[in-house]
Amino acid sequence: MTEHDDSxxxxxVAEPVAAVPGTPPAAVHGRGGWRNFRRRVxxxxxxxxxxxxxxxxxxxxxxxxxxxxxxxxxxxxxxxLVPPGTDGYWLGSDQLGRDIFSRxxxxxxxxxxxxxxxxxxxxxxxxxxxxxxGFVGGRFDMVVMRINDAVMSFPPLLLAIGLVAxxxxxxxxxxxxxxxxxxxxxxxxxxxxxxxxxxxxxxxxSRGIGTSTRMILVRHILPNTLSPLTAQxxxxxxxxxxxxxxxxxxxxxxxxxxxxxxxxxREGFLYFYQSPYLGIFPGIMITxxxxxxxxxxxxxxxxxxxxxxxxx
Amino acid sequence: MLKFVAWRLASxxxxxxxxxxxxxxxxxxxxxxxxxxIAGQDATVEQIEAVRDRLGLDDPFLVQYADWVxxxxxxxxxxxxxxxxxxxxxxxxxxxxxxxxxxxxxVISLCISVPLAVLAGLRRGTWVDRLATLGSSVxxxxxxxxxxxxxVLLFSVTLGWLxxxxxxxxxxxxxxxxxxxxxxxxxxxIAAAAESTRQLRGSVIEVLQQDYVRTARAKGLKTRxxxxxxxxxxxxxxxxxxxxxxxTFLLGGAVVVESVxxxxxxxxxAITAVTTRNxxxxxxxxxxxxxxxxxxxxxxxxxxxYLNPRVRLHD
Numbered sequence: 001m002t003e004h005d006d007s008x009x010x011x012x013v014a015e016p017v018a019a020v021p022g023t024p025p026a027a028v029h030g031r032g033g034w035r036n037f038r039r040r041v042x043x044x045x046x047x048x049x050x051x052x053x054x055x056x057x058x059x060x061x062x063x064x065x066x067x068x069x070x071x072x073x074x075x076x077x078x079x080x081l082v083p084p085g086t087d088g089y090w091l092g093s094d095q096l097g098r099d100i101f102s103r104x105x106x107x108x109x110x111x112x113x114x115x116x117x118x119x120x121x122x123x124x125x126x127x128x129x130x131x132x133x134g135f136v137g138g139r140f141d142m143v144v145m146r147i148n149d150a151v152m153s154f155p156p157l158l159l160a161i162g163l164v165a166x167x168x169x170x171x172x173x174x175x176x177x178x179x180x181x182x183x184x185x186x187x188x189x190x191x192x193x194x195x196x197x198x199x200x201x202x203x204x205x206s207r208g209i210g211t212s213t214r215m216i217l218v219r220h221i222l223p224n225t226l227s228p229l230t231a232q233x234x235x236x237x238x239x240x241x242x243x244x245x246x247x248x249x250x251x252x253x254x255x256x257x258x259x260x261x262x263x264x265x266r267e268g269f270l271y272f273y274q275s276p277y278l279g280i281f282p283g284i285m286i287t288x289x290x291x292x293x294x295x296x297x298x299x300x301x302x303x304x305x306x307x308x309x310x311x312x
Numbered sequence: 313m314l315k316f317v318a319w320r321l322a323s324x325x326x327x328x329x330x331x332x333x334x335x336x337x338x339x340x341x342x343x344x345x346x347x348x349x350i351a352g353q354d355a356t357v358e359q360i361e362a363v364r365d366r367l368g369l370d371d372p373f374l375v376q377y378a379d380w381v382x383x384x385x386x387x388x389x390x391x392x393x394x395x396x397x398x399x400x401x402x403x404x405x406x407x408x409x410x411x412x413x414x415x416x417x418x419v420i421s422l423c424i425s426v427p428l429a430v431l432a433g434l435r436r437g438t439w440v441d442r443l444a445t446l447g448s449s450v451x452x453x454x455x456x457x458x459x460x461x462x463x464v465l466l467f468s469v470t471l472g473w474l475x476x477x478x479x480x481x482x483x484x485x486x487x488x489x490x491x492x493x494x495x496x497x498x499x500x501x502i503a504a505a506a507e508s509t510r511q512l513r514g515s516v517i518e519v520l521q522q523d524y525v526r527t528a529r530a531k532g533l534k535t536r537x538x539x540x541x542x543x544x545x546x547x548x549x550x551x552x553x554x555x556x557x558x559x560t561f562l563l564g565g566a567v568v569v570e571s572v573x574x575x576x577x578x579x580x581x582a583i584t585a586v587t588t589r590n591x592x593x594x595x596x597x598x599x600x601x602x603x604x605x606x607x608x609x610x611x612x613x614x615x616x617x618y619l620n621p622r623v624r625l626h627d
Contacts, residue, residue, distance in 0.1 A: 150330035153609070154602050157564030158582070162598040165586040166341045238453065245455050246568045250583055265458055269572065276465050283458035290453035298449075 037227055040303035047299020053292045061109040068102035073257045081275040091281050094264075095271050103259045104281055110260040111241065111289070114175050114253070118240040119233060121179025126186030127229065133187070134194030135217070141191070152184045157246055164252045171260070174253040178243045182236050189232050193225045231300035238293030245286050261286045320613055324606060331606075332384070335599045336377050339367070339591060350393065350589050363393065367592070380595075389596035394588065399596035402581050407600065409479060409577035413500065413570065414562045416493050418555060420501035425508035426551075430544065432509070433516025444509060451506025456565050460499035460572040467495060477574035496573040500565050504558045511554050515547040522546070549616070556612030560605040 041047050060067070070088070076097030084092040084100075091100040133144040151159075163177035197203055203220050211219075245262030247253040249269070254260040259267075261282035268279020342349050347364040355363075363369075367390075368376050383390065389399035432444035468476035474495055480488035519525060520543060528538045570579030578597055585593035 146326050147330055150327045150334065153327060153331060153560065153606050154334075154598070155560050155562075155564035155605050157567060158598055158601045159564075161567065161582055161586055162335070162338055162594055163341070165589065165594040166338045166591065167343070169586070242453075242455055246457060246565075249455075249457050250568060250571060252586060262455075265455075265461065269461060272461065272464070273469070276469065279458065279461055283455060283462070286455050286458065287450065287453045290455075291449060294449060294453060 037303050041299055044299040044302060046295050047302075050292045050295035050299065053288065054296060057108060057112065057289060057292065060105060061112045064105050064109040068099075068105050070099040070102045072098060072102040072106040072259065074098060081271065081278075083275065084277055092275065092277055094267055094278055095274075100264075100278065100281060103264060104261075104285060107259045107261050107264055107282065108285070110171070110254060110258060111244065111262070111286075114171055114244050114260060115178075115237050115240040117172070118175040118178040118182065118244065119237050121176055122182035122236060122240070123186055123229075123233070125180060126183035127190045127225075130187035130190030131194055131221075131225070134191035135198070135221070137195075144187070145191075148184045148187050151180075152188075154181075156181045157243060160243060160247060161250070161252065164247065169252040169255065171248075171254040171258070174247040175240075175244065178240050178247070181243065182240060185236065186229070186232065189228060190225055193228055194221055197221050197224055227300070227304055231297050231304065233297075234293050234300060235297030238290040238297065241286060241290050241293065261289075317614060320610060324610065327606070331602050332381050332599065333377065335595050335602070336380050338595060338598075339369075339376075340373070342591075346591075350591055352589075366391075366393065384599065389599070390592035392585075392593055393590050399593050402593065403578065403596055403600050406576060406578045406581045407604075408481075409575055410563065410566050410570065410579065411604070412482065412489075412493060413497055413566045413575065413577060414559060416497035417501035417504060417562050417566070418558065420498050421504035421508055421558070422551075422555075424501070424505035425512055428505075429509045429512035430516055430539070430547075432513045433520065433543075433547075434539070436517060441513075444513065448506040448509040448513075451502050451509075454502060456499050456503055457568045457572050459502055460496055460569050463495045463499055464572070479575050492573075492575075496569045496575060499572075500562060500569045503565070504562060507558070508551065508554050512547060512551055515550050516543060519543050519546045552612055552616055556609045559608035563601050563605055 069090070076093070079086070079089065079093050079097045081095060082089050082093045082097075084090065086092060089099055089101070091104065094100055094103070129144060133141045160174070160177040160181050163180060164174050167173035167176070197220065200220075203216060206216055206220060244253055244260065245265065248260045248262030249266045251263075251266060254263045256263075264282035265279040265286075268276070268282070271278055339346055347360045347367070347369055348355070350367075351360045351363045368379060371379075380390070387400050389403070391398050392402065428444050428447075432441040435441050464476045467474045474491055479492050482489040522542075525538060525542050528542055529535075533541075566577065567579035567582055569575075570577040571583060574580075578601065581593065582597045584590070585597065
């Protein structure tokens with residue numbers, strides 16, 4: 001990706017709400033701005049619904065070990081691959097006679113924790129460097145952006161597969177790989193926001209009256225990167241979940257006997273002809289979760305005003 | 313235009329240097345002694361030494377890197393650790409399958425997204441628009457490998473219309489090729505279609521509000537003419553960019569979808585290589601994929617420069 005086409009790369013698949021570097025963000029300045037932002041999110045029905053679903057998913061993940069009707073790893077070779085609705089097995093059982101419903105519940109926890117780890121890695125690896133790059137500018141910024149362009153030119157999933165190949169297949173390694181793959185998106189977003197903010201009148205005015213650089217960073221720039229970052233975080237969680245499920249489906253993520261939604265689809269795939277429903281339910285869960293995060297991200301972005309301004 | 317092409321090609325060089333450095337540097341990430349890890353726990357000292365010798369692991373890193381790049385430029389990506397088969401040979405056999413899958417997925421994605429986005433953009437705020445918007449959100453959220461599985465369940469197992477696995481090259485039997493590629497390509501194309509619909513709908517709405525569209529309407533041009541001549545033509549410019557970016561994304565997705573349908577593409581080679589830690593093969597595949605993605609984006613940039621002269625002037 002080159003410098004000149006940054007402005008039209010907001011359309012990327014892996015990053016539908018990427019900021020347009022150089023575009024000043026909607027000023028969410030001070031407490032009033034934050035209240036305004038919350039109100040706008042609140043008036044978006046889809047986003048509120050998504051927030052509700054997210055709360056339910058988080059609740060399930062937190063209380064998972066206590067609410068499963070059966071031990072998710074307990075095998076029962078006398079009830080192998082029973083269909084949904086069988087007594088004691090609401091959603092049927094898998095090839096080892098384990099309760100699919102219980103495994104889905106536990107997988108909610110594994111999947112959510114896994115993507116949180118991935119997004120944390122992406123954030124920590126991307127955001128601070130982007131902040132520094134945007135603020136310092138000059139040659140440092142140029143070098144950072146060239147490296148960033150290079151990382152972004154990799155097909156995301158293939159880079160993750162390459163990293164897992166050297167680190168070894170495990171959920172932790174897979175999530176680290178996914179985090180590295182998504183880090184450039186944060187870097188570019190934060191850099192763009194900081195670049196835009198540097199030109200804002202209030203920042204210049206603040207500098208003009210002799211405010212220290214540290215103070216400008218803490219008071220003006222840092223708080224204003226938070227809102228666009230929140231929107232990007234939500235969407236990235238959604239895409240990280242798709243990446244996690246793909247890697248786990250390929251057997252490169254979570255390892256047996258643990259289950260994530262992706263690895264459950266893998267098991268369903270292996271026993272596809274005997275009992276096709278094995279893979280259906282985890283796929284539905286992934287779709288719901290990803291849709292939730294993306295809708296939430298869209299709602300947050302709209303609340304920032306960018307979309308509204310564009311369509312007006 | 314020539315200046316733009318030259319500048320664009322030159323800008324690829326630093327990116328290419330970083331990319332090759334990263335791909336080759338993957339070896340550095342192997343925890344512990346790479347030779348021991350690659351040869352496996354039960355390997356004898358001789359086997360470990362053979363791996364070390366084969367990968368030139370005793371040389372300084374930069375020497376190894378220079379050797380590898382020099383080979384890669386000439387089409388030599390090393391040999392597989394287990395079969396001694398040239399990596400470039402395995403890749404050149406598998407790459408056409410992956411490319412065919414990716415390109416077909418893009419075509420399918422366009423066939424879905426263009427009519428849907430134009431309809432949604434024209435009938436903004438109606439149920440058609442809302443349905444298209446909801447549909448595209450769900451489309452993005454669907455894991456393509458799962459959609460593939462559901463397709464197999466429906467079209468192969470239940471209805472028996474299309475084969476679930478296997479591949480026939482296009483040159484041998486075009487109909488057979490289409491029958492094998494249509495399900496995986498559609499599974500892969502759905503997410504891309506969803507994203508394109510979102511983007512294209514936005515640009516249709518934007519173009520509809522332009523003065524020249526209003527003028528065209530005011531002078532009594534038929535709606536069909538306005539849409540065909542002004543709206544579609546102008547709204548399709550960002551679409552070109554989206555296609556380039558989607559190629560990068562779809563190349564990764566293809567790897568997973570291939571494994572559902574048993575297609576003998578890069579995915580199959582990659583998965584086998586990853587599970588056996590066949591590092592030269594992994595490096596080769598990642599490098600080839602990134603080069604293909606970069607070339608696709610280069611083509612897009614050039615066509616964009618052609619379509620939109622402002623880009624050329626800007627640079």
